[in-house]
Amino acid sequence: MAKQCQVCGKKPQLGNSVTHRGKAKYLGGVGTKVTGISRRKFKPNLQRVHVSLPDGTRKTVQVCTRCIRSGAITKTIRRKPFKLAPGAAKK
Numbered sequence: 001m002a003k004q005c006q007v008c009g010k011k012p013q014l015g016n017s018v019t020h021r022g023k024a025k026y027l028g029g030v031g032t033k034v035t036g037i038s039r040r041k042f043k044p045n046l047q048r049v050h051v052s053l054p055d056g057t058r059k060t061v062q063v064c065t066r067c068i069r070s071g072a073i074t075k076t077i078r079r080k081p082f083k084l085a086p087g088a089a090k091k
Helices: 064-070
Strands: 013-021 033-041 046-052 058-064
Touching: 046 064, 058 064
Parallel strands: none
Antiparallel strands: 013 033, 046 058
């Protein structure tokens, strides 16, 4: 399976890893210099989540954390929420 979010389609992107050397001027140095640039891959933070689909079925999908936090999916409820018995909270 590809490293891709099944909701928004986010996938790995290529970029640069930049290495610096030296002390910044504001700290009393002569400034930082770039000593190396190499290619790297930015990977999405994918999680395997149990999701409830609109037609009532349940499925396991790989979803990025942004989609989980934004509410783009509906997680499967495995257990009913805890409820107090009526009148149990009173003293």
